[in-house]
Amino acid sequence: MLQHHQDEHITVSEQLAEKAPWTLKQTIAGMVLTLVPWFLLNIASSLSSSGAPTTQTPLSPGTDLANAIATFIVTGFIQSIFLLVPIYFAFFRTRPTEVPRREWGTQALGFRRFQPRVILTVIGLLVLIYIINVLYQLFLQAMHLDLKTNDQVILxxxxxxPITFYVTLFLSVFVAPVCEEVFFRGFVFSGLRRGMPVFWAILLSAIIFALTHFDPASFLVLLCLGIAFAYLRWRTGSIWPGICLHWLNNTLGTVLILVNLYGHLSL
Structure with missing residues (x-):
C-alpha cells in the first residue's frame, strides 16, 4: 500500500513536469489579472518620478532615506503582484485529494530538484548572455544610437x-528573480504549453517578459534572457535553475554598475 501511494505521487510529479494544472484560457486570464494592474502601478510610479526635479544635485540624507523607504515599499509591492495569481492557481485550485496542498502547489510551479550538472548549463548561458549584451552595446555605439537603458538610469x-540606489540594487538581486520566475516561468510558460508547441511557449513568454521591463533599449537582451530562463524551465522541469541564472545575471549587472559608478567617481 505504501509503495502504491509513493508511485501515485511520482506519477503526479511527472505529470506536472509536462503539463500545468491550469488551462491556456486560465493562463491568459491570469496574465491579464496580473499585468494590467502591474502596468498601471508602474505607469503611476513613472509619472510620479517624472514629476520630481531632474537635477543631478545629490539629495540630502533625509530625503534620500525617505525615497529609499518609498522605493522599497512600492517596488516590493509591485513585484509581489507577480505572486498572487500563481499562488492562487497552484495552491487553491482543484487538486488530487491524495496529494497535500503544499506539495501540489510547489510541484505545479516548478519548485523541484534538478541535477547538479545543470549548474554548468546555467553558467554557460550566463556567459552567452553577457557576450550578447556586450555585442549589442557595441552595435549601439557603432550606430550612434543614444538609447538610455534601465542600468544607466540606476547608475x-x-x-x-546612494541610499535609494542600494535599495534598488537589493530589490533587483534578491526580490525580482524569485517573483518574476514564479510568474513568467512557473505560471505563464507552463500554462502556454497547454495550448501551443514548446518553441512558441518559450518565445511568447520571453516576449512578454521583455516587454514588462519598460526598457526598449534593452529589449533584445531581455528577450534572450527570457528565452534562456524558459529553456531551463523546459529542459529541467524545475524553476530553480532559472532563478539561479536570473540571480547571477542581476548580480553581475549590479557588480558592473558599481564598478562603473566608483570608477567614474574616482576620476
Missing part, C-alpha cells in the same frame, strides 16, 4: 541618491 541614481 545616474547612484550619483545623487
Amino acid at each position: 545616474s541614481l547612484g550619483k545623487r541618491a
